[in-house]
Amino acid sequence: MKNLKFTIVLLFLLLGLSNFAQQGPPAFTKVKVTGKIVDKKSNQPLEYATITLKNQKNPKAISGGITNNKGEYEADVIPGVYDITIEFISFKNIEIKDKKITEPTSLGTIALEDDASQLNEVVVRAEKSSVEIKLDKKVYNVGQDMMVKGGTVSDVLDNVPSVSVDTEGNVSLRGSDNVRILIDGRPSYAVNVAEALRQLPADAIDKVEVITNPSARYDAEGGSGIINIVLKKGKNQGFNGTLIASTGIPETYGLTANINYKTEKLNYFTTAGFNHRTNEGGGKTNSEYFNEDGSVKNYLYEDRETERTRDGFNGRAGVEWTVAPNTYWTNAINYEKNTGEDNDLINYNSYDASRVFTGTTYRLNTGDTGSENASFTSNLIKNFNDKGHKLTVDTSISRNTDDSQSVITGSDNYNNTLNNQIQKQGQLQADYVLPLGEGSQFEAGYKGNFADLNNEYYVLDENGIKIKNLSNTLEYKENINALYTQYGFKANKFSYLFGLRWEDTNIEVNLLEDPIQFNTKKYNNFFPSAFISYEISDQSNITTSYSKRLSRPRGRFMNPAVNYSSNVNIFQGNPDLDPSLTNKFDVGYIKRWEKVTFNTSAYFEDTKDVFSFVRSPTGDVVNGVPVIKSQPINLGKEQKYGFEFTLNYNPFKIWRINSNFNFYNVKTTGEHSYTDTNDKVIVQNLDNEATTWFARVSSKLTLPYKIDWQLNGTYNGEQKTAQGKNLDQFSMNTAFSKDVMKDKATIAFNISDIFNTRKMRSYTYLDNQISYGEMQFRKRQFNLSFTYRFNKAKNEREKNAPRNEGGGDGGGDFPG
Missing domain, CATH: 2.60.40.1120 (Carboxypeptidase-like, regulatory domain)
Structure with missing residues (x-):
């Protein structure tokens, strides 16, 4: 099976590269x-x-x-x-x-x-490529991907070049999880970002922008870069829209409507949808324990089965008003509500040193979850002329509640956990762009982000009494003010863009328990950026870039609430984490032929105070088994270098191939200390160096009878960690679609994880324990969807396209 995985991936890559090599330069001037x-x-x-x-x-x-x-x-x-x-x-x-x-x-x-x-006809046009490669970013057009029909934003991101999503839903860019995720240019401060991305349906997404080395106009946060998720905004004249119904196995169904009505001065747009999702998963942790002399003490095997169901409604409505021929004002409200149930069953099987079965226990975690989010956004654009001179002002406010309750029963215990979260956010941003002649422009702007989070978490014992060392109330306040300016110009075949951003950060992280713990983080930093591009020809460019980035700890990294689903392997956040700073260098090359677009880059990242997860004993013992806690810390220093390439190839009108390959080396330096049960300070040396690679290939082919077939494969190579290693992972998806009803409707069928191999597998080596673990958040799924379009073409180019799709992180284009 492993050889088959390698063969499939390599065949795709070699096919793309061999065809790429056959392309040649133009024969005529x-x-x-x-x-x-x-x-x-x-x-x-x-x-x-x-x-x-x-x-x-x-x-x-x-x-x-x-x-x-x-x-x-x-x-x-x-x-x-x-x-x-x-x-x-x-x-x-x-x-x-x-x-x-x-x-x-x-x-x-x-x-x-x-x-x-x-206006009322359906006109089929040549499809826009699902992946557009630009020098400063990659744009992934969601509407062209059959794989994500009926799925979520997590499914979308897992098909985007340079981006990967692990089995727990955590997003990484070029192998790093220090990535900033924006929705319409606005940040999400959800404690569990992975879960938030699973709630938003893919049908609401227009495209995803991946910026690996952002300029000064963007937020400095996101050590490895920025991922901006752009929501759909109807722009077509008259009344038109799309209806999408889907169903699947395990039990999944949903209905989404995107409706738009546009007059000469007003454009009304709305999206509403309901979905029910069932995710079946599982995993195991097999641990071998040792005595102080190194001999085997005993074994403990944990087998886990999970089932998560979610019912979600999302709605969005807004209006764009053409105040004047050069002034546009857009206002929108968003509302999301989700409820769900979780069932997590763990069976513990114990064995002695000779692997003789000694007993079994179980632990069942059943819970209810609920969240509600409401937000208002406003965007004003004033174009002073048609040459790019403009002013953009964005504001947004939002309120989010997230509640969960679970009952934990087992062979020898009973607990009740509750988690209640209230979060408020506000954002204000202004961007000004002034062209200063042919090929040059000046930009400046301000941005303020303000967030307030209160998270109450507690664990009750069998008598309903709060367990103090497992319970807490977290109060998190964040105020960030930023100013930036940048200047770009073109001289002959060279283009330059130089910028400087200043951000002032004031964060309070308070634990409202006895005793009360206050952690105040105040700092301000300058973040320079520089880009130089050389136009080799009309079809090829080379760019060098530098930027300074920052990663603030958020979400589960900061929240000290204990993940109590397993009573011997627990996870806890660290509210005392400091931000990490990264210097990023990138050299990129892009070349376009008639049928091929090739983009490659070499990059280097130098990070201080990088976040890293460490595992160490807590000193507690359950049925003779030591409890191990995983927690993030500021490790020390990390240096990363690598290269990647993206290749888009259209060998024929009916066939399109997209491929992405990333190879990198990561070296971390640092140590961690803790006090064991004998009051002895243990120092863990966490120096580590690892080399790994990642590849994804996608093929879309039109079969006879105009049936579209899409197939993609993803491979993640094995990677060494400071306390063990993560094993390789391979998965493959496929989808078919057919236009019906005179091309007004489309039927699509997809299979996610065909071979059911998408599992996170790892080994952990500690002084007194070796563990092998597997985790599969979602098993193989089948989905069927039906899309109906009225007064709208299948692949319609929306006229008067959104004027500031970044939703606030806008600004001008790269000069030239």
């Missing part, structure tokens, strides 16, 4: 054709409009381009006479005949008119 396309009525730029140039003497020689968010395009053609066609969905085409092009030519600004007769 070409000239550039440029221009701009706008909406005739509003004079707003049209993004994703297409221009096609067909050579009259050689009809097979076709060139063209797609407009960017400024409505601009460029295309390279062999000198000759061309017929030119300019198209955009629901607009009248424009044709230019017998255009002689012998030198660089500008077609100027071309205005397209609405074609009212097309």
Whole structure:
């Protein structure tokens, strides 16, 4: 089986690379054709409009381009006479005949008119690639991925280049979990971010932006980078929308509606959905214990079966008002409510030193969960001209409650745990962009993030009395104010972008128990960034970049509430963690051919006070078994270097291949000390160096009868840790879809984790114990979905695309 996994991954990679190698440079000297396309009525730029140039003497020689968010395009053609066609969905085409092009030519600004007769038609266009590679980020278009139909945001992220999601839902970027996750440019401070991402349905997502080395305009937080999840925003003229129904095994079903109504000045958009999800999982922990002389003492095998069900409703409604031809004001409200049940059964089987069975016990954790989130966002954009001079102001407020209660019963104990959380957030941001001539611009802005969290957690014994050493009330307050400025300009084939960000942080972490513990963290830092790009040709660029990043501990890292599902292997956060600082260096190269886009980068990261999980005995014993606690600490220093490449290849019109490969080396230096049961200070040396790799390949092929088939495989290599090693992991997914009802509807079927191999497996080595563990959060799943579109094309390019899809982390584009 292991050889099969390697063979499948390598075949995909070799196929992509061999075809890539066959592509060659242009055989003729070409000239550039440029221009701009706008909406005739509003004079707003049209993004994703297409221009096609067909050579009259050689009809097979076709060139063209797609407009960017400024409505601009460029295309390279062999000198000759061309017929030119300019198209955009629901607009009248424009044709230019017998255009002689012998030198660089500008077609100027071309205005397209609405074609009212097309508004109610379904027009199938060539699909936009599911992965767009840009120099400063990768953009993953969710709508083109059949794998995530009926899934959640976690499923979406697990298909994004450079991103991986482990079996517990934790997100990492380039192998590091110090990543900043934004939704429409706004942060989430949920204590359990992984669980929050599982609640949001994939059908509400438009695209995901991955920024591995952000500039000064972005938050400094996120040592390995930023992932921005962009929600759907309808922009099409008139009344239109999409309905999606799904069902699956284990029991899963849902219904989502995205509806939009647009007039000349007002655009109303809404998304509402209900979903029921069942996740079946399991795991085990096999431990071998030793005496002080090194001989075997006994064995304990834990077998776990889990089932989690969730019922969730999410709704979003808003309106965009065109106050003036150059001023737009958008307001939206969001509401989410989720309830669920958890069942976690652990059987403990004990054996003596000779592996003779000595007894069994069990532990059953049954619980109820509930969360409710409400937020309001407002976005104002003032365009002073059509050359990029603009002011953007964003505000948002939100309130979140998250409650859970569980009853733990076992062979020899009874406990009750409760966790109640209330969180309030506010954000204010202003961004100003001023072009200063051809290819240069100045930017400046302010951003304030304000959060207040109260988390009460306690464990009751069989008499209903609170167990003090396992109970606490956490009060967390965070105020962050930031200022930034940056300047970009272009000189010949070089483009430069230099920026500086200043952030002032004031954090209070208080434990309201006896005795009360106060932890105040106040610090301010400067975060410089620099980007230099060289245009080798119209189709290739090389970029070098530097930025300073910060990672603030949050969520389960900070929360001292004890994960009490196992009474011998427990997890506890650390409210005294300090932030870590990272210096990031990156050299990237991108090359585009007609059918191939290749992007590669080499990177180096140097981090101080990096977070690391350590395991150590608590001194407690349950039925003769020592209790081991896992907790995050500020370890010391970490240095990481690696390289990655992303390859998009379209060998034929019906076949598209995307591949991503990442290889890296991580070296950590540090130690941890604790006091054992004999009051002896034990110092753990946690120095570690590990090399590993990650690969993902996705193929989408149109079969006969217009059936689309998608297949992807993911492999994570083995990685050594300071106290053991994480074993390799392989998984594969597949999906089929078919358009029906004259292409107004689509039926899709997908299988997640075909071979049921997506398990986190690891070994842990301690002084008196060796443990092997497996964890599978979700077993293999089958999903069937039905999508119906009314007054909307399947792959429609939305005109008047969102003007600030980052939702606040906007700003101008890289100069040039």
